[in-house]
Amino acid sequence: MTYRTPAAWVRVALVMFAVGWGANQFSPMLIVYRHALGLSAGEIAGLFAIYAATLIPGLLAGGPLSDRFGRRACVLPFAALSPVATLLLVLGPHSLPLLAAGRALAGLCSGMVFGPATAWVQDLSGGDARSSRRAALALSAGFGLGPVVAAFLAQWAGDPLVVPYLPHLALGVAALAIGLTVPAPRRGQARPGPAGRWPPAALRTREFWLGVALPAPFVFGAVSLAIVVLPEEVTSARTLSAGYAGLMTVLAFAAGIGVQPLARRVAARRPHAGIIAGLAAAAAGAAVSVAAVAGPSEVLAGAGAVLLGLAYGLCLVCGLHDAEQLAGPRDRGTVLAAYYVLAYLGFAAPYGVDGLNAALGKPGTFALLAVVAAVLTGLTWGRAARPVPPKENPGTERERLTHARPSPPEGEPPAARENAPTYTGF
Numbered sequence: 001m002t003y004r005t006p007a008a009w010v011r012v013a014l015v016m017f018a019v020g021w022g023a024n025q026f027s028p029m030l031i032v033y034r035h036a037l038g039l040s041a042g043e044i045a046g047l048f049a050i051y052a053a054t055l056i057p058g059l060l061a062g063g064p065l066s067d068r069f070g071r072r073a074c075v076l077p078f079a080a081l082s083p084v085a086t087l088l089l090v091l092g093p094h095s096l097p098l099l100a101a102g103r104a105l106a107g108l109c110s111g112m113v114f115g116p117a118t119a120w121v122q123d124l125s126g127g128d129a130r131s132s133r134r135a136a137l138a139l140s141a142g143f144g145l146g147p148v149v150a151a152f153l154a155q156w157a158g159d160p161l162v163v164p165y166l167p168h169l170a171l172g173v174a175a176l177a178i179g180l181t182v183p184a185p186r187r188g189q190a191r192p193g194p195a196g197r198w199p200p201a202a203l204r205t206r207e208f209w210l211g212v213a214l215p216a217p218f219v220f221g222a223v224s225l226a227i228v229v230l231p232e233e234v235t236s237a238r239t240l241s242a243g244y245a246g247l248m249t250v251l252a253f254a255a256g257i258g259v260q261p262l263a264r265r266v267a268a269r270r271p272h273a274g275i276i277a278g279l280a281a282a283a284a285g286a287a288v289s290v291a292a293v294a295g296p297s298e299v300l301a302g303a304g305a306v307l308l309g310l311a312y313g314l315c316l317v318c319g320l321h322d323a324e325q326l327a328g329p330r331d332r333g334t335v336l337a338a339y340y341v342l343a344y345l346g347f348a349a350p351y352g353v354d355g356l357n358a359a360l361g362k363p364g365t366f367a368l369l370a371v372v373a374a375v376l377t378g379l380t381w382g383r384a385a386r387p388v389p390p391k392e393n394p395g396t397e398r399e400r401l402t403h404a405r406p407s408p409p410e411g412e413p414p415a416a417r418e419n420a421p422t423y424t425g426f
Contacts, residue, residue, distance in 0.1 A: 006178075007124070008124045008182050008183065009120075009121050009124035009125050009131075009134060011178050011179055011181060011182050012071075012075070012117055012120050012121050012124060012179065012182060013117075013121055013134055013135065013137075013138035014138070014175045014178055014179065015075060015076075015079045015113070015117060015175050015176070015178075015179040016113065016114065016117045016118070016121070016135065016138040016139055016142065017138045017139070017141050017142040017175065018079065018082065018142065018168070018171050018172050018174075018175035018176075019078075019079055019082045019109055019110060019113045019114070019117075019142065019172075019175075020110075020114075020138070020139045020140075020141070020142025020143045020146065021142040021143075021145060021146035021167075021168050021171060021172075022082045022083065022085060022086050022106055022109070022142075022146065022168045022172060023051070023082075023106055023107075023109075023110045023142070023143070023146070024142070024143040024144075024146045024147050025086075025146035025147055025149070025150040025164065025165065025168055026047075026051070026089070026103060026106070026147075026150075027147045027150075027227060027228065027245070027249070028147050028150055028151035028154065028242045028245040028246055028249065029150055029154060029161075029164060029242070030044050030047065030048065031242050031245055032154045032160050032161065032164075032242055033047070033099070033161075036160070036161060037094060037096075039096075043096065045351070046100070047099060047100060047103055048350075050100050050103050050104050050107065051103045051104070051106060051107040051110075052107065052344065052347060052348075053104070053107065054104045054105070054107035054108040054111065055107035055108070055110050055111045055344060056111065056341055056344065057108075057111065058078075058107065058108045058109070058110065058111015058112045059111040059112075059114065059115055059337045059338075059340050059341045059344070060111075060337065060341060061111070061112070062074050062078075062111055062112040062113070062114075062115050062116050062333070062337055063115040063116065063119070063333040063334040063335070063336060063337025063338065064333065064334045064337070065112075065116075065333075066115070066116030066119060066120075066333035067119075067330060067331055067332065067333040067334055071116045071117070071119060071120035071123065071333070072120075072182065074112055074113075074116040074333075075112075075113050075116050075117050075120060075179070076176070076179055076180065077112075078108070078109040078112040078113050079109070079113055079172070079175065079176050079179055080176050081105060081108075081109050082106065082109040082113075082168075082172050083168060083169050083171075083172030083173055083176075084105065085102045085103075085105035085106040085109060086102065086106070086165050086168045086169055086172065087102075087169065088101050088102030088105065089102040089103075089165050090162050090165050090166070090169070093161035093162055094161070111340075114139065114337075114340050115333055115334075115336045115337030115339075115340050116333050116337075117135070118135040118139075118320065118336045118340075119332040119333040119336050121134050121135045121138070122135070122324055122332065123329075123332075130264060131324065132264065132267065132317055132318075132320040132321035132324055133260050133261065133263070133264035133317050133321075135320060136260055136263075136313075136316045136317045136320055137257060137260055139316075140253060140256055140257050140260070140312075140313065140316065141253075141257060143223075143253060144249060144250070144252075144253025144254070144256070144257060145253075146168065147227070147245075147246065147249045148246050148249050148250050148253075149164070149167055150164035150165070150242075150246075151164075151242040151243060151245055151246025151249065152242075152243065152246050153167075154242040155242045155243040155246070156243075160242075199334075199338075200327070200328070200331035200334050200335055201328070201331070202323070202326035202327050202328070202331065202335045203334075203335060203338055205326065207322075207326060208323070208326055208335075210383065211272060211275070211322060211380075211383070212319055212322045212323050212326070212339060213339075213342050214376065214380075215275050215278070215279055215315055215319065215376065215380065216315070216319055216339060216342035216343045216345070216346075217342060217343065217345040217346040218278065218279060218282050218311060218312075218315050218346060218373065218376075219312055219315045219316045219319060219343040219346055220312070220343055220344055220345075220346035220347045220349075221282075221345075221346025221347070221348075221349040222278075222281075222282045222285065222308040222309075222311040222312045222315070222346070223252055223253070223256065223308060223309065223312040223346075224346060224347050224349045224350055225285070225286070225289070225304075225308055225349055225350075225353070225369075226248060226249075226251070226252035226285070226304065226305035226308040226309055226312075227245065227248050227249045227252050227305070228349075228350045229349065229350050229353050230248060230289060230292065230293075230301045230304060230305060231244055231245045231248050231301070233289075233292075233293045233296065233301075233362055234292055234293060234295070234296035234297065234298050234301040235296075235298070244298070247302070248301070248302065248305045251302050251305040251306050251309060252305045252306070252308060252309035252312065253309060253312075254309065255305075255306045255307075255309030255310045255312075255313065256309040256310065256312040256313030256316070257313060258313070259309075259310050259313040259314055260313050260316075260317050263278075263313055263314045263316075263317035263318055264317055264321070266314075266318065267317060267318040267321035267322070268321070271322070271384070272380060272381075272383075272384035273318075273384075274314050274315075274317065274318030274321075275314070275315060275318050275319065275322070275380055276377055276380050276381050276384065277314050278310070278311045278312075278313075278314030278315035278318065279311070279315070279373055279376050279377040279380060280373075280374075280377045281307050281308070281310040281311035281314060282307075282308060282311035282315075282373040283370050283371075283373035283374040283377055284307045284370075285304045285305075285306075285307030285308035285310075285311060286304075286308075286366050286367075286369040286370035286373055287366075287367075287370040288300055288303050288304040288307060289301065289304040289308075289366040289369075289370075290363045290366045290367050290370065291363075292304050293362040293363055293366060294362070294363045311373075316343070319339060319343065320336070320339065323335055323336055323338075323339040324336070353365055353369075356368065
């Protein structure tokens with residue numbers, strides 16, 4: 001039996017999966033640290049925020065650097081540091097400075113990997129419509145499985161401050177070893193040359209800011225409501241467990257991953273339709289959450305998590321697809337990194353909910369979120385249905401950039417990109 005080496009994009013996707021696992025495995029552990037170490041609400045919020053404090057600069061730097069020096073030069077060194085960040089959590093389970101250092105390094109690794117690796121997957125996919133789904137699936141699987149495994153190990157395994165991190169140590173090393181086997185690109189293919197004018201042309205268009213940027217915060221905003229806010233709102237500090245938080249994570253990410261094949265096909269055939277569906281799912285999820293927190297009802301919270309997970313999956317795949325369509329080969333990393341920065345703004349949702357709860361109450365806060373999502377759904381629908389004047393037609397920019405995209409990988413016929421909307425496989 002002959003062993004066949006996985007396609008290059010699969011190996012890059014595995015690196016994304018491992019870094020995503022390491023980034024999100026910490027979420028259910030906040031509950032464990034609160035109980036085991038007696039951390040205050042401010043200290044818990046600080047551990048959550050320090051990740052974002054290093055993530056955003058990493059995203060802003062990683063995209064342009066990968067456009068200038070190549071994807072491999074940015075992705076692999078920080079993929080190597082991802083298990084080091086986890087090792088800091090293992091070595092200092094009772095040390096707040098070591099925990100903070102581990103989270104800060106994890107944020108930097110995520111920022112330097114996610115944008116460039118997404119662009120790398122597209123480079124290796126020949127730019128066809130499946131590349132956005134491939135990158136989104138790898139990221140979502142890591143984001144989903146990491147906290148689920150950590151939550152269940154923390155709940156039922158021994159030493160809940162150490163054992164939950166051991167799987168990522170092994171996964172991170174294995175993924176790095178596999179990532180190192182990705183062949184170096186041919187000169188000029190993945191590193192087409194120095195970046196041009198900044199910001200890139202795609203980031204100066206109305207299509208990006210109205211069609212891509214505006215819905216982007218709902219990607220991680222929706223999923224953070226499902227896996228961070230709802231578990232706390234429907235349980236008390238005494239009854240909230242890592243196991244229940246893990247279950248909510250399973251529901252949200254299972255829905256988000258399950259809808260991605262449909263999202264990819266919708267994005268390829270009907271521009272804006274996937275974003276509209278994702279925003280509608282966010283509105284419905286927030287509406288169900290009104291009843292869940294008013295009860296409170298853990299069952300309704302689970303239903304809300306499923307709907308919010310659908311919103312996450314639809315908005316992520318379709319948003320990445322639209323951003324990729326607007327980007328050219330010389331600025332793809334920068335444009336995708338900008339998209340991730342906007343999407344990660346949604347992780348501020350738990351802080352916004354805390355502030356609104358004081359004024360509106362828990363049901364009132366979720367009702368307001370449902371109204372905001374519903375209004376944005378209607379605005380996006382109306383904009384998609386309105387005829388666009390020729391001078392503002394984003395398709396003109398997309399058609400121009402289509403001719404500038406790199407050739408398909410060796411062994412793939414040029415027609416593959418043209419026929420991409422008819423593909424149904426992964």
